[in-house]
Amino acid sequence: MGNYTGAKCISCGEIFKDGDDVVVCPDCGTPYHRECYLKEGRCINDALHESGQSWTEETEEIPEEEKAEGVRCIRCGFENTPDKLFCEKCGTPLMKMGSEPAPFNTVSGEAKNQDQFRYGSENGAAQNGRIVFDQNSEIDGVKLGDYAKYVGSNPISFLSNFIRFGKFGGKISLNIGAFIFPEVYFLYRKMNAWGIMSMLVFALLSIPSMIYYFGSGEYGITLNMDIDLKSRQFLLIYNAATYVTLLVKILAGLFANYIYYKQAKKDITVIRDDSPGSDDAETSRRIADKGGVSWAGVIIGFTVYSVISIGSVMLMGRLM
Secondary structure, three states: OOOOOOOEOOOOOOEOOOOOOEEEOOOOOOEEEHHHHHHHOOOOOHHHHHHOOOOOHHHOOOOHHHHOOOEEOOOOOOEEOOOOOEOOOOOOEOOOOOOOOOOOOOOOOOOOOHHHHHHHHHOOOEEOOEEOOOOOOEEOOEEHHHHHHHHOOOHHHHHHHHHHHHHHOOOOOOOHHHHHOHHHHHHHOOOHHHHHHHHHHHHHHOHHHHHHHHHHOOOOOOOOOOOOOOOHHHHHHHHHHHHHHHHHHHHHHHHHHHHHHHHHHHHHHHHHHHOOOOOHHHHHHHHHHHOOOOHHHHHHHHHHHHHHHHHHHHHHHHHO
């Protein structure tokens, strides 16, 4: 039998290595791993059978997406084809250069490994040690494509966390924006209930520091308030508010992505349930409109925050 090392099995897509158990089609000569041929039950190189030609490594057809430069996973080093959004081997989001958004790792209808396509598109399940996700993969009952429409900007970071939450469990991930400005971030991502609650909490927690700065004149304005800024009671309240603020920021930074994931799932499910059989483009538009970002919410929220925190101190200055 010939040496097929370096050629590709068209069933599983793996490269033949020295020592592999290789069998060939008796009609066209296409090589397979023995277990792949038994799994297929026949030669699937229909193009050669129809043309009457015989397989040669030099004339093996290479899909267009494999001719382009591949994308190497920064985590495991696996070389992925350019159409992949997540690494086929470990599931890590792939970083790509260029201004165009990275496409989902959909598999062509002409793909020869139909089992991998079926598992990947329905469940993002493991196949030959790889995990494949595309826009039709369901994450906790919601398609990954719907999550992407809902998120809008910066989808790769969110989707990788959504996959981990829905498929592998866990609730903790790092969100720097939510750690630095939780009240602003929640409103920016249209998590309005959490944004309003955070805004009120942080506004109230800021009152001791506002009293200190206005009472000491560090803001250029001195309010005469009957409060001893160096007293033990005031310093205790001031320090407690500072530590609680830091704790809330840490919790927001660790759980904001999970909160967003649960809201996205809820909103998308409601929209899909309310529009069964309707035009998918219209449904997608509704999902995108429901998600995304809101600068108006940020402006309104920041205004409310300023009114509560600064207004409360100014009121205290008038009453004292």
